[in-house]
Amino acid sequence: MSTLVDMAIKAFYKDGFVTVYMESGVEIKFPVKNNRRLAKGTNDQLNNIEISPYGLHWPGLDEDLSFSGLFRGDYGQFAGN
Helix, strand or coil, rough: CCCCCCCEEECCCCCEEEEEEEECCCCCEHHHHCCCCCHHHCCCCCCCCCCCCCCCCCCEEEEEEEEHHHHHHCCCCCCCC
């Protein structure tokens, strides 16, 4: 099992994107429109982000994204047509 060394220090939603700032200075930014659950969220739900050592959780939307997935470019379930 690998251990994530870089920790998230801040995550927020703005203008259709979730942005995560890591301790190392790395920034992860992705559009919510491509995630089935996040695409349905209100501004309040999307900004209610819990950060854990392993990833992000939106309690009001029942969505979890791991940092390992985010670093690979996996932003959750595709919201396609």
